[in-house]
Amino acid sequence: MSEAATNLPVPPAIVHERTLSAPEWGMASFLLSEVAFFSTLIVTYVTFIGEDIVGPTPREALTLPLVFGTTACLLSSSVVIYAAERALERNEQRIFCFFWAATILLGIAFLAGTAYEWRGLIEQHSLTINRNLFGSTYYTLVGFHAFHVTVGVIALTVVLGLALRRELTEEHNLGIRLVSWYWHFVDAVWIAVFLVVYIFGRGSVG
Numbered sequence: 001m002s003e004a005a006t007n008l009p010v011p012p013a014i015v016h017e018r019t020l021s022a023p024e025w026g027m028a029s030f031l032l033s034e035v036a037f038f039s040t041l042i043v044t045y046v047t048f049i050g051e052d053i054v055g056p057t058p059r060e061a062l063t064l065p066l067v068f069g070t071t072a073c074l075l076s077s078s079v080v081i082y083a084a085e086r087a088l089e090r091n092e093q094r095i096f097c098f099f100w101a102a103t104i105l106l107g108i109a110f111l112a113g114t115a116y117e118w119r120g121l122i123e124q125h126s127l128t129i130n131r132n133l134f135g136s137t138y139y140t141l142v143g144f145h146a147f148h149v150t151v152g153v154i155a156l157t158v159v160l161g162l163a164l165r166r167e168l169t170e171e172h173n174l175g176i177r178l179v180s181w182y183w184h185f186v187d188a189v190w191i192a193v194f195l196v197v198y199i200f201g202r203g204s205v206g
Contacts, residue, residue: 027178031185034148038189041144042196045137049201055132056125058201063120067198070113071190074149077106078187081156081180088168088176097163103183104160107153114146138197145193148186155179 020028049058084099118139121127129139159176162168168176 021174023174023178027181031181034185034189038141038144038192041137041141042192045141045201046196048133048137052132052134055134056127058134058138058197059203061121061125061127061134062198062202063117064198064202066113066117067194070110070117071194073106073109073113074187074190077103077110078184080106081183085176085180088173093163093166093168097160100156100160100163104153104156107149107156107183111146111149111153114142141193142197145186145189148189152179152183152186155182 080099081103084096084103087095087099127135127138129135156179159168159172159179162172
């Protein structure tokens, strides 16, 4: 071999970067559209704070102890579902089922707390969706979030059913990841809703 050939530059190593699959791009696009949707609801809620002439105000109707508990349940579920994913990567099916089921229970606890809060608002403050602007915007914003949590709980339950019947395969890993993305999104949205409705909203209107 000639000296010129031996001095040829060595090509750089090829680095394979992971790109999103079509379903992942689809979920990312869907979640982005949901960001726009919830942003509209939040802006509407903020716009009409203090515009009511009659009826209970956020400070009069909303209480923090219960919502602190439901918030803790929902946010901790993000940690739990992450632990479930890591267990699945290690092929620890029982641990995966445990953490996945715990995520479902935390989601149900959040929904139960929300229902209990709404019952109190209706019975103690006569706050319904058509009572005043606060009632309309509050139930719309929090209600749509609760609907999204319900959809997430259903999806989580379907996955758990497959896992308990030992029907999960590597083909399901993508679906599990997408469900996890959705659940983390729901949790992130709740942080914004909590801050706007229960912190900013209660503090800005007497």
